[in-house]
Amino acid sequence: AQSVSQHNHHVILSEAASLELGCNYSYGGTVNLFWYVQYPGQHLQLLLKYFSGDPLVKGIKGFEAEFIKSKFSFNLRKPSVQWSDTAEYFCAVRLTSGTYKYIFGTGTRLKVLA
Amino acid sequence: EAGVAQSPRYKIIEKRQSVAFWCNPISGHATLYWYQQILGQGPKLLIQFQNNGVVDDSQLPKDRFSAERLKGVDSTLKIQPAKLEDSAVYLCASSFPPTFGPGTRLTVT
Numbered sequence: 001a002q003s004v005s006q007h008n009h010h011v012i013l014s015e016a017a018s019l020e021l022g023c024n025y026s027y028g029g030t031v032n033l034f035w036y037v038q039y040p041g042q043h044l045q046l047l048l049k050y051f052s053g054d055p056l057v058k059g060i061k062g063f064e065a066e067f068i069k070s071k072f073s074f075n076l077r078k079p080s081v082q083w084s085d086t087a088e089y090f091c092a093v094r095l096t097s098g099t100y101k102y103i104f105g106t107g108t109r110l111k112v113l114a
Numbered sequence: 115e116a117g118v119a120q121s122p123r124y125k126i127i128e129k130r131q132s133v134a135f136w137c138n139p140i141s142g143h144a145t146l147y148w149y150q151q152i153l154g155q156g157p158k159l160l161i162q163f164q165n166n167g168v169v170d171d172s173q174l175p176k177d178r179f180s181a182e183r184l185k186g187v188d189s190t191l192k193i194q195p196a197k198l199e200d201s202a203v204y205l206c207a208s209s210f211p212p213t214f215g216p217g218t219r220l221t222v223t
Binding site for chain 2: 004006032034036043044045046049090092094099100101102103104105106107
């Protein structure tokens with residue numbers, strides 16, 4: 001069955017530290033890839049998306065993600081985190097065949113210390 | 115552009131009672147999703163509509179959950195009867211990629 005794995009469930013960083021959150025998926029076909037963020041008390045919001053082309057994708061608020069097809073990975077990065085990045089981050093995969101369903105990972109809770 | 119609207123925002127019921135959630139998607143969006151998010155987990159797709167037709171309901175517990183989307187606009191999700199394990203946030207989303215509403219937090223006691 002298709003699945004999305006986020007190996008880091010909780011991450012604590014100090015401000016200005018670099019961030020990398022892992023995301024791996026299991027699906028042999030072509031996929032679209034997404035990162036969503038949920039700030040405390042807010043809705044899930046789209047952070048960035050990948051459909052095709054350049055595997056390095058830039059999103060809002062200085063976030064970027066790199067698609068590595070051979071590793072089935074789509075890791076999220078930010079060179080220097082801020083206290084306001086404290087949130088939960090979800091990786092999602094959209095299958096490009098069948099029902100085109102979205103599958104979400106279990107999320108990574110990031111806490112940035114001021 | 116108005117976002118996805120959901121109501122109620124919070125609901126507490128006893129097990130074996132029934133409950134209904136309402137969603138109004140972004141205007142003109144043909145695709146509508148209902149997700150269940152249990153504490154500590156990622157959103158799990160319950161049902162996906164394209165206009166008023168069901169595209170995927172493979173993970174909907176059909177013995178107790180039902181959903182409809184009348185006229186391809188608003189949608190309701192119903193649970194009858196509720197179980198303790200149904201306690202979760204129920205998220206509605208529309209469009210591609212999904213734009214999420216605020217969710218309804220259901221507590222079953």
